[in-house]
Amino acid sequence: MFKDLYLNRVAAALLGIAAVCIQPAHAALGGDAASVDEDAAAVAGTHSVSPRQGYDLHVIAAAAGTRIAEFIDSDGRVFAVTWTGPVMPDLRALLGTHYAAFAAALAAQSPRPPHAALRVATPGLVVETGGHMRAVSGRAYLPGGLPADMAVSDVR
Amino acid sequence: MYAESRRCAAAVRTALAAVLLGLIAGCFGGKGGPSGVTQPLPTLNVVTITVDSGPATATGAINRPYVTVHVCAAGSSTQCANIDHVLVDTGSWGLRLVRSTLTAAALTLAPQTDAQGNALEECATFGSGQTWGPIARADITLAGETAAGIPLQVLDDTQSGAPAPATCGASGLINGVADWAANGVLGIGVFAQDCGMNCAGTGAPLPVYYGCTAAGVCTAENVAVAAQVTNPAWAFATDNNGVIVSMANLQDANGDASAQGQLIFGLGTQADNALPGSGLQLLGADANGDFQTTYNGASVSVPGLLDTGSDSYLFDDPTIQVCTSAAWVGYYCPANAPLVRTAINASAAQTAASVSGAAGTVTFAVGDPDSFVANAAAYGGLAGGAGATRFNWGMPFFYGRPVYIGFEGRSVTSFTGPFYGY
Numbered sequence: 001m002f003k004d005l006y007l008n009r010v011a012a013a014l015l016g017i018a019a020v021c022i023q024p025a026h027a028a029l030g031g032d033a034a035s036v037d038e039d040a041a042a043v044a045g046t047h048s049v050s051p052r053q054g055y056d057l058h059v060i061a062a063a064a065g066t067r068i069a070e071f072i073d074s075d076g077r078v079f080a081v082t083w084t085g086p087v088m089p090d091l092r093a094l095l096g097t098h099y100a101a102f103a104a105a106l107a108a109q110s111p112r113p114p115h116a117a118l119r120v121a122t123p124g125l126v127v128e129t130g131g132h133m134r135a136v137s138g139r140a141y142l143p144g145g146l147p148a149d150m151a152v153s154d155v156r
Numbered sequence: 157m158y159a160e161s162r163r164c165a166a167a168v169r170t171a172l173a174a175v176l177l178g179l180i181a182g183c184f185g186g187k188g189g190p191s192g193v194t195q196p197l198p199t200l201n202v203v204t205i206t207v208d209s210g211p212a213t214a215t216g217a218i219n220r221p222y223v224t225v226h227v228c229a230a231g232s233s234t235q236c237a238n239i240d241h242v243l244v245d246t247g248s249w250g251l252r253l254v255r256s257t258l259t260a261a262a263l264t265l266a267p268q269t270d271a272q273g274n275a276l277e278e279c280a281t282f283g284s285g286q287t288w289g290p291i292a293r294a295d296i297t298l299a300g301e302t303a304a305g306i307p308l309q310v311l312d313d314t315q316s317g318a319p320a321p322a323t324c325g326a327s328g329l330i331n332g333v334a335d336w337a338a339n340g341v342l343g344i345g346v347f348a349q350d351c352g353m354n355c356a357g358t359g360a361p362l363p364v365y366y367g368c369t370a371a372g373v374c375t376a377e378n379v380a381v382a383a384q385v386t387n388p389a390w391a392f393a394t395d396n397n398g399v400i401v402s403m404a405n406l407q408d409a410n411g412d413a414s415a416q417g418q419l420i421f422g423l424g425t426q427a428d429n430a431l432p433g434s435g436l437q438l439l440g441a442d443a444n445g446d447f448q449t450t451y452n453g454a455s456v457s458v459p460g461l462l463d464t465g466s467d468s469y470l471f472d473d474p475t476i477q478v479c480t481s482a483a484w485v486g487y488y489c490p491a492n493a494p495l496v497r498t499a500i501n502a503s504a505a506q507t508a509a510s511v512s513g514a515a516g517t518v519t520f521a522v523g524d525p526d527s528f529v530a531n532a533a534a535y536g537g538l539a540g541g542a543g544a545t546r547f548n549w550g551m552p553f554f555y556g557r558p559v560y561i562g563f564e565g566r567s568v569t570s571f572t573g574p575f576y577g578y
Contacts, residue, residue, distance in 0.1 A: 044360050064354045086354050088281045091326035117470050117541045118284035119486050128543035130283045132247040135444035137545050
């Protein structure tokens with residue numbers, strides 16, 4: 001009995017660890033609304049939501065003018081992210097499972113583009129970032145993931 | 157004969173000395189009056205800018221304006237080196253030097269520590285990536301101007317120091333000579349430090365400055381502005397209220413092998429750096445260092461910047477074809493080049509600058525890189541930036557016109573920075 005209880009506790013603990021581990025850290029692009037809260041916590045920001053035609057716009061506002069916007073479709077999936085602020089956000093966190101594809105495409109760019117702008121475009125992912133020290137802005141989106149009546153120029 | 161000759165020689169020497177004195181007096185204000193007090197020699201305030209194919213270890217650069225910077229270990233007159241091919245960047249603040257370049261020059265600079273005695277390091281953000289490396293102090297000399305003991309960043313391309321935090325460099329670390337096509341970056345834009353008060357407060361620190369333990373564990377922290385990476389031209393003893401970037405026009409906008417210009421220190425402090433009396437377009441900058449630009453009749457303006465660190469005009473125009481050739485990824489390749497475009501520059505709405513010039517229109521041409529002169533270093537019509545939410549006036553803007561940079565909180569005539577002018 002005692003042994004069983006102990007094993008149950010171990011199993012529960014392992015499950016708990018597994019639950020923590022399989023939850024992607026701040027997985028934003030391709031993630032769900034809960035991931036936006038994690039992104040907000042990562043920058044100690046406030047999180048607000050406003051409904052738009054065909055999607056919800058989640059905005060994280062943080063110190064020094066940092067603003068991160070996440071676009072969530074009717075299925076609850078983040079299909080676009082934009083950022084603006086004094087420093088580059090953690091793109092590993094914002095791009096989530098799509099970061100590896102971004103990094104691979106970036107590594108394949110040679111020569112590197114001018115340092116004030118960066119663009120990576122693959123069939124499944126577009127990342128654009130630019131600006132300068134103290135003021136960077138950019139966006140990432142899943143080209144096939146935009147609602148039918150939404151233009152790329154609305155990803156702002 | 158001999159004695160005669162000596163007397164003659166003495167007379168010649170006396171005469172020559174008198175003539176020389178007269179010449180010197182003539183040069184330096186001999187009309188100063190009976191006291192005979194001569195004016196002090198003006199500080200040499202001009203260094204040559206060269207646009208060429210880049211440092212020996214990373215050729216193929218385009219539209220990169222370079223200067224040579226004299227760097228000495230702080231307080232030393234012997235531990236010095238001339239670092240060539242340092243990129244002149246009006247779009248950043250402070251000097252950054254690649255570690256492998258310093259090592260090759262046998263130059264070791266004093267690393268800085270924070271209040272806890274940990275190594276002070278930085279993750280600095282640029283438009284397309286971030287730099288990582290320790291803060292060191294050095295004496296920086298350009299022409300006759302010296303910034304004594306100022307903080308700079310050593311770009312840790314050899315990964316000799318604490319490793320970059322996981323959150324730094326997700327869009328690429330740009331620490332090497334090849335990343336920059338330069339041995340360093342000379343940030344001489346409108347601000348005094350690279351981060352300023354955003355990194356000096358008491359709130360949660362931005363992920364910019366870090367204290368790193370001997371074990372290489374780095375934690376973000378706030379740092380006093382005096383300890384932040386500092387714009388050398390702001391820290392000079394004289395001629396420290398701004399700079400002028402004055403590039404000659406290109407002979408062929410489709411490609412010159414090289415281009416020349418001058419980086420002039422000070423505004424209105426010497427005979428060679430006065431603001432023009434008429435025709436000057438002045439633009440007040442906001443807290444980000446930006447003014448406002450309205451492109452091609454757009455309904456809204458976007459933040460604008462005059463940036464020698466960018467090799468091209470960077471702006472969003474979905475109607476212009478982007479290049480498909482591998483050599484020009486990220487640039488525009490218009491089908492009917494050159495495309496003539498206009499944009500209106502105006503002061504930022506919220507600016508600390510005492511500048512309120514009228515908005516002015518700039519007309520510029522977008523060329524087709526596929527038809528440019530091959531292997532040139534200076535191109536006049538290079539543009540890119542699809543998707544950009546800003547307007548960046550890169551090097552093509554600078555060819556053929558002087559550009560004035562006014563530092564924050566410093567004045568020339570009735571104007572106080574931060575401002576831009578052309």
